[in-house]
Amino acid sequence: MQQSKKEVDNYQEDEIDLRALVFSLLERKFLILGLTAFITVLSYLYARTIPPTYFAVTSFTFASSNSINDINKLVYLDKSKDAIFTDFLNVVTSQNLQKEVFTENGFLNKFNKDNKPIYNVDAFITNAVGSIKIITPELNSLDMQLSLYEKPYSLSMTGNVKAVSNYLDILIKQADSKNILGISQLNKKNISNRLDEISIESAILLKKFKKERMNKIKRIREADAEKIRNLKDKISRARYRAKENRLSQIAVLYDSARIAKSLGIIENNFKLFDGNYSSSDLTIAIGENMDLPEWYVYGEKALTQTIDLLESRSSDDPYIPELVTLTNAIIEIQNNNQLQTLVTRQDDTPFIPELIALNLEKDTLQSTEVDLLDSKTISLIHSAERTTIKSNKKMIVLLAFFGSFMMSIFLALTLYAFKQDDKTPT
Numbered sequence: 001m002q003q004s005k006k007e008v009d010n011y012q013e014d015e016i017d018l019r020a021l022v023f024s025l026l027e028r029k030f031l032i033l034g035l036t037a038f039i040t041v042l043s044y045l046y047a048r049t050i051p052p053t054y055f056a057v058t059s060f061t062f063a064s065s066n067s068i069n070d071i072n073k074l075v076y077l078d079k080s081k082d083a084i085f086t087d088f089l090n091v092v093t094s095q096n097l098q099k100e101v102f103t104e105n106g107f108l109n110k111f112n113k114d115n116k117p118i119y120n121v122d123a124f125i126t127n128a129v130g131s132i133k134i135i136t137p138e139l140n141s142l143d144m145q146l147s148l149y150e151k152p153y154s155l156s157m158t159g160n161v162k163a164v165s166n167y168l169d170i171l172i173k174q175a176d177s178k179n180i181l182g183i184s185q186l187n188k189k190n191i192s193n194r195l196d197e198i199s200i201e202s203a204i205l206l207k208k209f210k211k212e213r214m215n216k217i218k219r220i221r222e223a224d225a226e227k228i229r230n231l232k233d234k235i236s237r238a239r240y241r242a243k244e245n246r247l248s249q250i251a252v253l254y255d256s257a258r259i260a261k262s263l264g265i266i267e268n269n270f271k272l273f274d275g276n277y278s279s280s281d282l283t284i285a286i287g288e289n290m291d292l293p294e295w296y297v298y299g300e301k302a303l304t305q306t307i308d309l310l311e312s313r314s315s316d317d318p319y320i321p322e323l324v325t326l327t328n329a330i331i332e333i334q335n336n337n338q339l340q341t342l343v344t345r346q347d348d349t350p351f352i353p354e355l356i357a358l359n360l361e362k363d364t365l366q367s368t369e370v371d372l373l374d375s376k377t378i379s380l381i382h383s384a385e386r387t388t389i390k391s392n393k394k395m396i397v398l399l400a401f402f403g404s405f406m407m408s409i410f411l412a413l414t415l416y417a418f419k420q421d422d423k424t425p426t
Contacts, residue, residue: 024416025409035408036401043400052388056165057135058172059152059381070375071180074187087182088377089134092155092175098129101171110163131158132171152381165384172380179377191365198358198365205355209348217342224333231333235326242316250310253294257303260295268299 025032062085063071072078079087091097102108102125108118111128118124137151155172157164260266269292295303317323349355 020416025412028412028415032405032408032412035411036405039404039407040397040401043404044397046396053158053160054162054164054386054388055156055158056168056384056386057154057156058165058168058384059154060172060378061152061381062379063375063377064379067375067377070370070372071183071377073370074183079183084179084183084377088175088179089153091179091182092171093132093134095126095129097175097178098132098171099125101174102129102167105167105170107163107167110166111159111161113161128159129157132156132168155384157384162386165386168384172378172384176377180372180375183377184372187370195362195365198362202355202358205352205358206348209352209355213342213345213348217339220336220339220342224336224339227333228330231326231330235323238320238322238326239316242320246310246313246316246319250307253303253307253310256293256295256298257300257307259293260298260300260303263295265296265299266301268302269297 062081068081068084071084099122102111107128108121108125109115112118112124133156135154135156137153155168157168298306349359
C-alpha cells in the first residue's frame with residue numbers, strides 16, 4: 001500500500017517538473033528567440049560575404065605527329081610521343097614552375113583582390129596553387145588493345161577569383177615552352193658530349209696513326225740500312241777481288257819482267273806485228289800452239305812500267321764495272337722517296353678514313369640547326385573553361401538557425417536547473 005502511494009507521488013512529481021520545464025521555456029521565450037535570431041542574422045550576413053568559388057579546367061592530349069617529327073629531327077635525340085608527353089606532365093606539375101608563373105605574371109595581386117597584407121608570400125602562393133590537379137583519362141582494356149590511349153588529359157584548379165582560368169592557360173603555355181626548351185637543351189648537351197667524344201677519338205686516332213707511321217719509318221730505315229750494308233759488303237768484296245787481281249797481275253808481270261831481263265829483251269817487239277799477221281799466228285819454238293809470252297812481246301822496260309803503274313794505283317774502283325751499279329743502288333736507297341714522304345708529312349688526317357668520318361660528323365653537328373619555335377609537346381584541346389561552384393548559403397543559414405535554436409533552449413534549461421537548485425532546502 002505504501003509502495004503504491006509512493007509511486008503515485010513520484011508520477012505526480014514528474015508531471016509537475018515537465019510542466020515547470022515548459023513554463024520555464026515560455027518564460028524565457030525572448031531569450032530563445034533573440035539568441036536564435038541573432039545567430040541566424042550573423043550567419044546570413046557571413047554567408048553573403050563568402051566569395052564565389054571558381055573551377056577552371058583545360059584539356060590536352062599528346063603532341064601531333066608533325067611536332068614529334070620536328071623534335072626527332074634533332075641530331076642526337078629520339079624521343080617517343082609517350083616520353084615527350086610524360087616530360088610535359090612532369091613540368092606542368094612542378095611546383096617551382098607553378099610558383100614562377102604565379103609570380104612573374106602578376107597573379108599575386110589578382111588572387112589578392114582586397115589587397116590585404118600578405119605576411120608569408122610563399123605560403124600564400126603555395127596555398128593558391130595547391131588545388132591544381134591532373135585528371136587522367138580512364139582507359140579500359142579495349143582502349144589499350146587498340147592503342148586508343150590518346151584520350152584527353154585535364155588540368156584543373158579551384159579558387160575564389162576568376163583569374164584561375166587565365167592562370168591555367170599561361171601555365172599550360174609556359175610548361176609547353178619549357179618542355180621544348182628542355183628538349184632543345186638536352187639535344188645541345190648530347191651534341192656537346194658527342195663533340196667532346198669526337199675530339200677524344202680524333203686525338204687517339206691521330207696519336208695511333210702517328211705512332212704507326214713512326215714505326216713504319218723505323219722499319220723502312222732498318223730495312224734500308226740492312227740493304228746498304230749488304231751492298232757495301234758486295235762493294236768491299238769487289239774491291240778485294242780487284243786488289244787481289246791487281247796483285248796477282250803484278251806478280252805475273254814481275255816474273256815476265258825478270259824473264260825478259262834474263263833473256264835480254266829490253267824493248268818491246270811490236271814491230272814483228274803488221275797488218276798481214278795476227279798475234280795468234282806468232283808462236284815460239286819451245287812451245288807448241290802457244291801465244292807469244294808477254295815478256296817477249298812487251299820487253300822488260302814496258303813490263304816494269306806496267307808494274308809501276310799497277311803498284312802506284314791508289315784505287316781500283318774505276319776498274320770495277322759492278323761498282324757503279326752497287327753505288328747507284330746505295331744512292332737510290334738513301335734517297336728513298338717513300339721514307340722521305342713519311343718523315344716530312346705534317347698532317348696524317350687525310351690518310352685516316354675513320355678520322356675523315358669523324359670530321360664529317362663534327363661538321364654536321366656544328367652546322368645542323370632545328371627550329372622548334374612552332375613545335376608543341378602537347379595538343380591543346382581547349383583553353384581553360386571557368387565555372388562557378390555555387391556555395392549553399394541557404395544551408396549555412398538553416399544550420400545556423402537550428403543550431404542556435406537548440407543552443408538557446410539548452411541555455412534556458414540550464415538557467416532553470418540553476419534556479420531549482422536555489423529553491424531546494426538544504
